[in-house]
Amino acid sequence: MTVYAFDETRRLLICTWDTGLGCVAAGVAELPLTATREDALRLADTLTGLSRQLWRTYTHPAGATDSLEVNTEGWRRQGEHDAFGTVIQALKEPNLPKDGYLTQSYIRVEEAAHRVGRALHKFDDAALAEQVIADVEAELGAVEHAERGDLSERAKQAVMLTRADASPLQVNAAHDLFREQPIGSEKLLHEVDPTAAAVAAAHWLQAAATISAGLMECDPSEVVVAADELEALAVETPTRVLERLGSGETPRDVVLDLIRTAMTAAEGRIADTTSLPDQARISLLDPLRPAHDLLEDLLDGIHGCRLLFHEYSEYDDDPEELAERLDVEFEAAVRAEAEANQDRLR
Structure with missing residues (x-):
């Protein structure tokens, strides 16, 4: 999976992943001067958590189960993968606390995306949100490429994972x-x-x-x-x-x-x-x-x-x-x- 971190010296949000021969890193976004260290670390942590859930759909595909019937493990895994389509919207319009309550999703991919969205909401910075969304779109694409058997570029990190199926x-x-x-x-x-x-x-x-x-x-x-x-x-x-x-x-x-x-x-x-x-x-x-x-x-x-x-x-x-x-x-x-x-x- 992709791990995100806060480079405090350059005030830069970065991401890194293992290619099997070593790790590569890339810049995601510069953080505004008004951003606190706590908020920056929380954003990095929630992005790492989202990546973990996205790649879990790769390592645990629905097709590796015995059934896709309702309430089976296969059905739940398929629901996680179907949630890919909700990720970007959750980043843009996350569930926020209201009247002391917070709506949370039982679907781990979807909830992980809402957590990133809530972390982004703290910054109230359109340019930062745009850059983070672009990076998440790249992560979604990497998982989908790996599922098709294409382990090039960012999808190369799949060589470090164990999958319950074989392309x-x-x-x-x-x-x-x-x-x-x-x-x-x-x-x-x-x-x-x-x-x-x-x-x-x-x-x-x-x-x-x-x-x-x-x-x-x-x-x-x-x-x-x-x-x-x-x-x-x-x-x-x-x-x-x-x-x-x-x-x-x-x-x-x-x-x-x-x-x-x-x-x-x-x-x-x-x-x-x-x-x-x-x-x-x-x-x-x-x-x-x-x-x-x-x-x-x-x-x-x-x-x-x-x-x-x-x-x-x-x-x-x-x-x-x-x-x-x-x-x-x-x-x-x-x-x-x-x-x-x-x-x-x-």
Whole structure:
């Protein structure tokens, strides 16, 4: 999300967001000399709160729920997104205290916009209001671009968020990055949505495990455990993913289930109470950063498959040239396997 702050030295309202490679900042508006420090900080705080609610509609889309029927979670999420259309009007004409009472909305996006509007109202400055409104319009546009799978410019901050759904456009973008480098690359961590990247990574892990398992003459679900004996790796999560993929589940279904379970845990709830007796943790993933945690573990699993390929391949090459040749062969074999089963990503 975008964080707003008050630069006291320049009396400037600024905003900043993380791009995955670092944070960028931009000026929003100069504050009038009559503005108090308290009012400036309140405006920055309410804008940050609005951004948080706007981006929550991205991370928690209505389409990731089971139903949109009235009073369901999906219905509430859809209501939050529908409130995008009320934001600018709320900034211009916020609900203000009247006769000791204040009307507040149950819709978090709408109420967050009214809070910004009330903070702006304290300044009574048309130029400031115009600049803040322009920035909020840019924030609304960034969320909508991210929803469409376009993570350019301000929407780039989506690479730092975990989403309970995966854009097909972003899955394809991650898949293309794996085509270039089947063992994964840093671009997966800061150029694409992490949930979508994890979907593609699960597919490529299955391909890599199939290649290594062929050399070892074992089940693909056993390869990460075996590779852990060669080098310390994340074992539990990639192994569980391989087991589920081996049973016929798709990469998308497995990844979204794991991530949604972790997101539910982050909210203090348990996604499936019947699973508790069978597992030590309520989530395999870090609830604070589930998509990134999963992506890192899956890439670790692919690295383990590479280690096994080196260990079990027969060769009589010059040792100095061997590693490079085996990497080329491993990547070619994994690429061919992944492409041959590309329909699993649909």
